Structure formats: structure tokens, C-alpha cells
Amino acid sequence: MHSNGHRPAPAVAVSEFTEDIVGRQAITGPRYRRAMVILGGLFVLGVIGFIVRAVTDGFDDRLPWGYLAATAGYLLTTACAAPLAIIGLRAIKAHWRRPLARLAELYSLGTVVVLAIFVPLMFLIPSAVDRRTMYFQSSGTSGLPGTLGRIPGAPQAYDLALLIALVVAAIGLVWASTRPDRVLLGNRRGVHRGRWWGSIKQWRVTTVGIGLIGAIYFVTLIGFNSMYSLDFAMALVPGWKDAIFPAFQGITALQGGLATVIVSMYVLRRFGKMERYIHMEHFWAASKPLLAFCLLWFYFGWSTFIILWYGRMPVEQNVMQLLYFGPYSVFFYGAFLLCFVAPFLTLLWNSVRKSCLGPTVAATFILIGNLSDKIRLYAGSWSVPNEVITDHALEVVPAARYPDAFDIMMMAGGIAGAIFIVLWMARRVSIISIWEMSEGLRLRVVRPFLRTHVSVLGKPE
Amino acid sequence: MQQRVALPHPQINADLLKNVLKAPAWYWGIMAFLGGVVIFGSVLVAYLLNKGFGLSGAHRPVMWGILIVDFVFWIGISHAGVMLSAILRLSKAEWRRPATRAAEVLTVFSLMIAALHPVVHAGRPWRIIYWSFPYDFSRGLWVNIRSPLVWDPSAIFTYLTGSTLFVIVALIPDMAVIRDRTTGIRHNIYSVMAMGWRGTPRQWKLQVVAGFLLSALLLPVFVSVHSIVSWDFAVMIGVEGYHVTIFAPYFVIGAVLSGVSAVVTMMILMKWMFGWGNYIRQEHIENLAKLLVVIGTGWLYFFFVEFIFALYSLESQEIALRELQAFTWPYWPLALVFIFLSYIIPIPMWMFPGVRRNIRIMFWSSLVVNVGMWLERFLIIVPGLARKQVWTFDWSTYHPSFIEVMIVVTAYALVFLLLLTFAKLFPLIPLFDIKEGDILGDEIVIGKRRVPALRVEE
Numbered sequence: 001m002h003s004n005g006h007r008p009a010p011a012v013a014v015s016e017f018t019e020d021i022v023g024r025q026a027i028t029g030p031r032y033r034r035a036m037v038i039l040g041g042l043f044v045l046g047v048i049g050f051i052v053r054a055v056t057d058g059f060d061d062r063l064p065w066g067y068l069a070a071t072a073g074y075l076l077t078t079a080c081a082a083p084l085a086i087i088g089l090r091a092i093k094a095h096w097r098r099p100l101a102r103l104a105e106l107y108s109l110g111t112v113v114v115l116a117i118f119v120p121l122m123f124l125i126p127s128a129v130d131r132r133t134m135y136f137q138s139s140g141t142s143g144l145p146g147t148l149g150r151i152p153g154a155p156q157a158y159d160l161a162l163l164i165a166l167v168v169a170a171i172g173l174v175w176a177s178t179r180p181d182r183v184l185l186g187n188r189r190g191v192h193r194g195r196w197w198g199s200i201k202q203w204r205v206t207t208v209g210i211g212l213i214g215a216i217y218f219v220t221l222i223g224f225n226s227m228y229s230l231d232f233a234m235a236l237v238p239g240w241k242d243a244i245f246p247a248f249q250g251i252t253a254l255q256g257g258l259a260t261v262i263v264s265m266y267v268l269r270r271f272g273k274m275e276r277y278i279h280m281e282h283f284w285a286a287s288k289p290l291l292a293f294c295l296l297w298f299y300f301g302w303s304t305f306i307i308l309w310y311g312r313m314p315v316e317q318n319v320m321q322l323l324y325f326g327p328y329s330v331f332f333y334g335a336f337l338l339c340f341v342a343p344f345l346t347l348l349w350n351s352v353r354k355s356c357l358g359p360t361v362a363a364t365f366i367l368i369g370n371l372s373d374k375i376r377l378y379a380g381s382w383s384v385p386n387e388v389i390t391d392h393a394l395e396v397v398p399a400a401r402y403p404d405a406f407d408i409m410m411m412a413g414g415i416a417g418a419i420f421i422v423l424w425m426a427r428r429v430s431i432i433s434i435w436e437m438s439e440g441l442r443l444r445v446v447r448p449f450l451r452t453h454v455s456v457l458g459k460p461e
Numbered sequence: 462m463q464q465r466v467a468l469p470h471p472q473i474n475a476d477l478l479k480n481v482l483k484a485p486a487w488y489w490g491i492m493a494f495l496g497g498v499v500i501f502g503s504v505l506v507a508y509l510l511n512k513g514f515g516l517s518g519a520h521r522p523v524m525w526g527i528l529i530v531d532f533v534f535w536i537g538i539s540h541a542g543v544m545l546s547a548i549l550r551l552s553k554a555e556w557r558r559p560a561t562r563a564a565e566v567l568t569v570f571s572l573m574i575a576a577l578h579p580v581v582h583a584g585r586p587w588r589i590i591y592w593s594f595p596y597d598f599s600r601g602l603w604v605n606i607r608s609p610l611v612w613d614p615s616a617i618f619t620y621l622t623g624s625t626l627f628v629i630v631a632l633i634p635d636m637a638v639i640r641d642r643t644t645g646i647r648h649n650i651y652s653v654m655a656m657g658w659r660g661t662p663r664q665w666k667l668q669v670v671a672g673f674l675l676s677a678l679l680l681p682v683f684v685s686v687h688s689i690v691s692w693d694f695a696v697m698i699g700v701e702g703y704h705v706t707i708f709a710p711y712f713v714i715g716a717v718l719s720g721v722s723a724v725v726t727m728m729i730l731m732k733w734m735f736g737w738g739n740y741i742r743q744e745h746i747e748n749l750a751k752l753l754v755v756i757g758t759g760w761l762y763f764f765f766v767e768f769i770f771a772l773y774s775l776e777s778q779e780i781a782l783r784e785l786q787a788f789t790w791p792y793w794p795l796a797l798v799f800i801f802l803s804y805i806i807p808i809p810m811w812m813f814p815g816v817r818r819n820i821r822i823m824f825w826s827s828l829v830v831n832v833g834m835w836l837e838r839f840l841i842i843v844p845g846l847a848r849k850q851v852w853t854f855d856w857s858t859y860h861p862s863f864i865e866v867m868i869v870v871t872a873y874a875l876v877f878l879l880l881l882t883f884a885k886l887f888p889l890i891p892l893f894d895i896k897e898g899d900i901l902g903d904e905i906v907i908g909k910r911r912v913p914a915l916r917v918e919e
Contacts, residue, residue: 136775458905
């Protein structure tokens, strides 16, 4: 206990904390305005890129839209996945989640951007009839065994329904978790909203509700990630049968989500002047699961690789070329280096983990590597022509298509859009959850213990 | 709920060393019974080896029967130790304390027993030596390192070595306590095993660092062991249903479900047998049940994906295998029992606090999970081999012989025998861990309520 000899940070009074955060809400700083202008500009550029792409290439060919599909995949495994870390930490009652909870939950609204991207994309993939999907349906003429009858709208309608459910869960999560703070901020502005007065019953309903909606969001996000990776990547490549792939996307979501939280936490601390509430301990604590997720990224990736590589099955050889060593190899090596090697070697050292900058650098590697991974998977699979997707095997590995200016505009616009929403919401509700932090401050005291002082954290049932 | 009671340290010593210093009469009765079963099983193994493996139920094309199923099962159980001890230690979960030693010891013994199964299954065990280890360098005879049959022993023995070290490091302070309470030859033996432990700050620091380091080092080994076992099957392209990329994590999470359930069963048995109600409380079982809900649901996701992806390919052979597993006699009743016992019955039950706090229900429900998980391994291994294929000219289903069944029973008896032997020699609940938990426990007052609290490093 306190082998380093330092005394724990003194407890901050709840009233002092509340006044500080409420006071910050009243002011809009120049940095905030500048960030909003830049992000808004990038988002508009993304929309322009989309319109130009639609006008010049249309929606007949899937190939030009591969990078937009990768953007949706990227947002699903970074911004939209940021709340997963907090939902998990809340379930195990980890105290260090408190300053990060609101920030992470606001990222769930990135699902709105994914929905906006998804709608045009879904017209670009063929229906599930007579090809390998989870819907097992045939027209009855293809001779495919074990198929069900026609399922109207598959797979697009069901994926869309799941995504809408995800957006609803995201809005519900943000609504429920910000309610006490919205009422508090409203009261301070003299605007009395809703019927919240903080009774014991209301608190109980709120905390149980946040837990439930959080669980629904968690399951729906993992479910949608699975379906998106299957219907919008794997099912488009003949011969690609990889049962671990949906789960791998789940792991990249957990890794990318936590990386998003860490980078945002650093920005908030550094540029949002939150040093008093976001300490090195938060980075230290977050870096440990991040290290574990890096190892899991490798483990899941390796589990696929060794089976395909060892099996040497002819049907899987061109799939390996497409995904690993062929036209998109640069993106594979990029992903491997930045999602595993670099962050693993960085986070391996406790002195690096025990700093604000170390975990942030590792998280930045991961966010870049995740993008590279999504380009490999989605741009790669979207480069396979429509005519061959019902074939038994991929006979010809398509050439790589590198991003052009409009692809880059769309990708930047999509990512900027998600961050724009978070910053916009941060003005409406505080970026640090007032009620959750206050609860944490009440549950922590500093007490003398033997010849030192230690933190004592309450763990209510 | 049964609350934590801060007990004086002498009483903790007396309670937890009760069986070590003087075992009750029933203990010897159980030991004699288990010893009898093990002797009978050993005779049968000797008979099998003498007469040949034809006495087993394994015939073409099903050459892997319940001995291999049991091998995978015990490897799975061995995942309890690191899951509970290493992961919960690294994440500083307080409620791990009474469970760690039992889980670690279960890991060691189940690994040892698991490793025996392929040896018996080989029929001529001495051949294992030159299949797995290079034996004649001069003539250039090397084992095939690309074979999973070589990966297996490497992974298992690495894990066994690491887990044993893990147990020993955690035992040192407790050895010193026993050393100070024994006389004569026992005192001398425990003195050697305590390695000069005096409880100085430096010794404690080294012990804690060693524990953390071993936890971190064992984690990748823990994952690799069952992954490699899964690759025994998955790298095989000739058997339908085996060549699946998800096998490694699917096996690992299944193993964790199985192992943690076994720890729950074992903890409740310890509570009943040794009267450790003050140490193994409802809150521990409840927390383990919550953990099992999460693990079980994760396992269900992998199970679902694995099953559905076999159909995804729309290949007639894969679909036929799933039909065999799920709808064909004699496998369909087993499949039904498996899914009900592994998930449908226990996991929804454990969502209710009343069930999680009921020790009897927890005992039986954790036990049935392992019955289900054993059947899961059976349904993965046997039907894939039993299905008629183009190049299989001799096929039939598989019926385990009496000898095989008895070997499986003996394996259970041997694990329990070893656990009880350990319980006679060392405390099954770590004394120092319980005392540390007591010291770190505290209370804070919020309004009119007293909230349990914990002293932590920040």
C-alpha cells in the first residue's frame, strides 16, 4: 500500500465540484468554438464528397463505396463502442469510471452518423437470395441445400432494424444518464424541467434503468457489429468462412472504444482544463484493460490466421491473399503493427502505463490501426465484383483500390460528424457527469492508516 | 445476507488449519473409498494396456472416444485457477480471497489428470515419448513440430509448471504458519517448505511481486493451453465440423465456464465439509454466480456463432453433421440435455439474487453445468468422426466400453483424492489472503448508513 510513498489526492467537496462544473457550462470558450467550426467544416466536406461520389459513380457498382463502408465499420468499433467500457465498469462498480462515464456515453450518439451512412450503403449489397448469408434462403432454383423460404428484405431490412434499435438504445442511454444533471443545470438557469426531484425511488429507477439500457446497448452493438461485418464484408467474398470474424469485430470494438475514451480523456484533461478530476490514475487504470484487449486482438486474429494457413485448403488461399498478403497487405501490416505490436510494446511497461501520455499514445496507435484494419476488411471485400459472390471460391483476387480525394472527404466527414455530436451535446449536458462524480466523492475518504494515509472507497451493495 | 465478520487472526489460523493439524474421522472414510476406486481403475488401465486398446469402444471411424472427451473436459476445468486467481488478483477483486487456493490446486490436479488420458488412449504409452520428445539427435530423428500432438504436451507442461509455481509461491507464508504450529518431522518438513519465511517487509514485497508476475505470465499460457487443444481438432481439414476458426476462443470460454462452475461446487463442498461458513460466505458464491452469468452468456454467443456458421457455408456435409448432432439418435437427447444443463437451466436462474444466495441451489446448478459441458465436448468430438464420409469405408456409431467408463470415473475419484490429500497437508483457503482482506476492509458513514469500504492504493 503506497509503496511509492505519495499521499492520495485530497478529497474534493461535492459542492465545490458541482459549482465548478456548473460554472463551466455557462461559458463557451474560443477553443470549443474553433473545434466546432473545424469539425462542422469537415462534416460538410464529407457530405460534399458523398454527393460527388453519388453523382459520378452512382449506386450500381459497389467498388467506389468501399471506403464509406469502412468508415461505418470504423465508427462502430470506436466512437459507438466507447460506452461499452463504461457499461462494463459500471456493472463491476469500478470507481475510476466516474469522470469518464459521460464522455463515453455521449459517443453512443455516433450511431446516428452510422445510420446516415448505412442507409445508402444497404442499397449496394445484393439480397440474401441464393448466396451465403445467415438467412439461408434460396429461390428454389439454385440447388442450394438446407435453405428456408423467402425472407423479404433480408439482409438489409433486418440490419437496418437492428441499427435503429441501437440508435434508440443510444438515445435512451444518454437521456437516462443525463437526466439528473439536466434537471440540475435547468434549475440553475431557472428552467424547471421534467418531474425529477431526486427521490429515493427516482434514483433507484434511474440507476437500474441506466444499467438495463446499458446492457441492451452492449448486446445490440455487439449484435449489429456481428451482422454488419457478416453482411457487409464476409458474405461478399466467396470462400470466406470465418466463424470468429464477428467476435473479432466485437473485440476490436472493445479495444477501439476504450482507446477512444482514453484519447478523449487526454484531450479533455489537457484542453478542457479538467486536471483536477481526471488524474494519472484514470489513465493507469484504463491502460490495463487496453493492454489485455491488444493481446485479445492478436489472439483472435491469430486464431483465424492459423486455421486458414495451416489448413492450406484451396478455397481459402485467395481469401488469405485478399485479406492478408495480397493487394491490401499494407493495410494488414498497418493494422497488425498499430493494433497489436506498437501498443503492446508501449503498454508493457508500468512506467509508461502510469502516465497520462503513455496510454494516450498507445490508444492513438490503436485508433489509426483500427482504421487500417477496417479498410483492409471492407474496401477489400467491396472490391469483389457482384457477379462472383455466389461462387464457391474466389478465383481471382481483385486489385486494390486506394482512396481518392472523395473517399478521404467522406471518411473524415463521418468521423468528424461523430465527434461534432459529442461536443455539441457537451454544451447541453456537462461533459463530466455531475451526479456520478458527486456520488464517487461521497464514497471516498482519506484516512490515516499505520504511518501513512490511504483512500477508503465505499462499496455499497 | 451473511455479513463479513472480522475474526481475530488466531481464530483464522485455528479454523483454516483444523484439517491440517487433526483430520476428522469422516475424512479418512472418504479417502479410503476414493482410494479404492482409484486402485480398481488402475487395475483396469493395466488390463487395457496389457490386452490392447481394442477393449475400448473406439473403432473405425470413431477413434477418439470418451477418454479424449475427458481429456478436453479436465483441461477445461484447469482453467478455473488462472481465471479466478490471476485475473481476479490483477483486477484486485476482493471477493476472490477464499476461492483462489482451491481454484489453483484444482488447476494443477486437473491438468495432471488430463495429461494422463491421451497417455492411456495411446494404447502403448511408451510410444508417447518418441512422438512428443526428440530422442535420437544423432540420427536426425526429430518430432514433427508442426503437429498439434507436439504443441499439446508443450502447452500443458508449461501451464502445469507455471500453475504449480503459482500454488507454491502463494503457499509460502501459510507454510510458515504451519511450521510454527507443528513439531518433530512435520515441523522439519514445513520448515524446508517455508523457505525461511519470517514475514519481513522485503519478503512480503517479493511474495506480492512474484504473485503478480506469475499472474501476468500465466494468463497467455492459460489461453494458449485450451487454444492448442482446440487446434488439435481445428487444423484437421478431413473431419467435418472440426475446421472452424472460432474453436480456440470457443473452447477457452467453455473451459472458463466449466472451471468456474467447478470452483463454485468445490467451495460449497469445502464450506459444508470443513465448516468454513465464516470464510466462504453467500457474497462469494453470489459474486461467482454473477461472473458465471457473464461467462455463460459469452459462451452462448460463441456456441451460437459456431453452430450457425456451419450452416452459413450451405455445404451439404456440414448441414448433415449438424443434423446428426441435433436431430439424430443417439445424439439428439444428449444435445438437448447439454444445452439445457449448460445454459438454459442454470444461467437464467442465476439472474435472481434469491437463487444466487441459496447455497444448495448453487451447488446443484453449478454441478449440472459441468455435466452439460462434458456432453458438449462429446458432441463436438464423436459425431464429427462417426458421420459417414466418402472415403470412410467402415463406419458405425460409438459406444464407450465398461473399461472406458470406469477410467473416466477413476479420473474424478483421483482428482478428489488428490484434493483431499492436499487439504490434509496444506490449508485450502489461504490464511494470509484472508487476513489481508480483513486488514483492508473498512467502513464509511454516508448520512445514516454505514457502507462497507476498502482501503486502496490510488
